Amino acid sequence: xxxxxxxxxxxxxxxxxxxxxxxxxxxxxxxxxxxxxxxxxxxxxxxxxxxxxxxxxxxxxxxxxxxxxxxxxxxxxxxxxxxxxxxxxxxxxxxxxxxxxxxxxxxxxxxxxxxxxxxxxxxxxxxxxxxxxxxxxxxxxxxxxxxxxxxxxxxxxxxxxxxxxxxxxxxxxxxxxxxxxxxxxxxxxxxxxxxxxxxxxxxxxxxxxxxxxxxxxxxxxxxxxxxxxxxxxxxxxxxxxxxxxxxxxxxxxxxxxxxxx
Numbered sequence: 001x002x003x004x005x006x007x008x009x010x011x012x013x014x015x016x017x018x019x020x021x022x023x024x025x026x027x028x029x030x031x032x033x034x035x036x037x038x039x040x041x042x043x044x045x046x047x048x049x050x051x052x053x054x055x056x057x058x059x060x061x062x063x064x065x066x067x068x069x070x071x072x073x074x075x076x077x078x079x080x081x082x083x084x085x086x087x088x089x090x091x092x093x094x095x096x097x098x099x100x101x102x103x104x105x106x107x108x109x110x111x112x113x114x115x116x117x118x119x120x121x122x123x124x125x126x127x128x129x130x131x132x133x134x135x136x137x138x139x140x141x142x143x144x145x146x147x148x149x150x151x152x153x154x155x156x157x158x159x160x161x162x163x164x165x166x167x168x169x170x171x172x173x174x175x176x177x178x179x180x181x182x183x184x185x186x187x188x189x190x191x192x193x194x195x196x197x198x199x200x201x202x203x204x205x206x207x208x209x210x211x212x213x214x215x216x217x218x219x220x221x222x223x224x225x226x227x228x229x230x231x232x233x234x235x236x237x238x239x240x241x242x243x244x245x246x247x248x249x250x251x252x253x254x255x256x257x258x259x260x261x
Contacts, residue, residue: 066213067093072165074150074210075188077217083188084148086215090186091144099143102136106157107149114157116173125174135172137164137181144184150210151191151202161185162206185210221261228254 066073067090075083084103091101104117112126120135136145153161164170169180187210196202220226232249239246 066090068095070184072184072210072212073186073215074193074213075186075215075217076193077188077190078219079190081217081219083190083217084146086217087146087148087186087188091146091184094144094184096143096184100139101144101146102140103146103148104136105148107152111154111157114153115160118157119160119170119172121173122175125172129174132172137170137183138172138179140183141181142183144186147185147187149189149191150187151189151193151196155203158203158206162203162209165206165209224258227257231257 073087073090075087077083088101091097104114106114109117116125116129116133116135118135118137120133120138121129123129123132147161160170164181164183165185168182169178171178193202193207193211197204197207220230228249231254235249236246238244
């Protein structure tokens with residue numbers, strides 16, 4: 001059992017304003033306790049987020065604080081900070097954990113393909129629609145859906161996502177039947193959504209729907225204490241993959257890695 005302390009934020013601030021920090025949450029995380037499968041614990045808690053991040057934002061307290069609710073979670077941070085790992089934690093520690101955790105990268109698909117990926121389509125909805133497709137929202141019914149790079153969605157897709165969040169319903173592309181779903185939405189972005197709201201690039205009402213609980217993932221340079229644990233994890237992983245004897249990380253090498261910038 002390991003105790004970790006994180007800052008918690010009040011997200012009632014207007015777009016562009018910094019949230020007020022209202023205190024700290026101490027979280028007890030067990031490597032083999034109930035609620036978080038062992039493999040998830042290994043992937044998320046050890047070693048990726050084992051130290052206190054510097055700077056603003058929430059940390060792993062998000063897992064215990066909101067995992068058992070349907071609260072939307074918005075994860076912010078630069079590319080490579082581990083947003084997708086923290087995104088899985090609320091799902092795997094929730095009552096939805098035994099169901100499929102669906103994922104969509106919103107930046108990887110053009111608008112029409114993204115709409116089909118999210119909401120599905122009926123046969124004949126467009127030229128290449130030769131069969132019915134079940135979308136990710138439908139697949140994630142009674143479960144969780146992770147929307148990565150949510151800041152890259154078009155205005156039309158933003159409107160459709162907002163409707164699902166508000167009404168928990170949608171229609172497949174080319175369809176007329178309204179489909180009801182119960183989906184917990186977790187999102188991530190490396191863009192500044194509050195600035196995008198100010199410039200009209202991102203819907204303000206959707207921003208508030210997504211930003212109920214916010215997590216700021218600092219870059220590795222802001223949590224250098226994690227470097228040693230990360231290096232040891234990769235050594236162990238690749239030693240197994242390559243069937244090589246695992247070597248120990250020399251303390252001097254660890255210090256050298258921490259000094260590198």
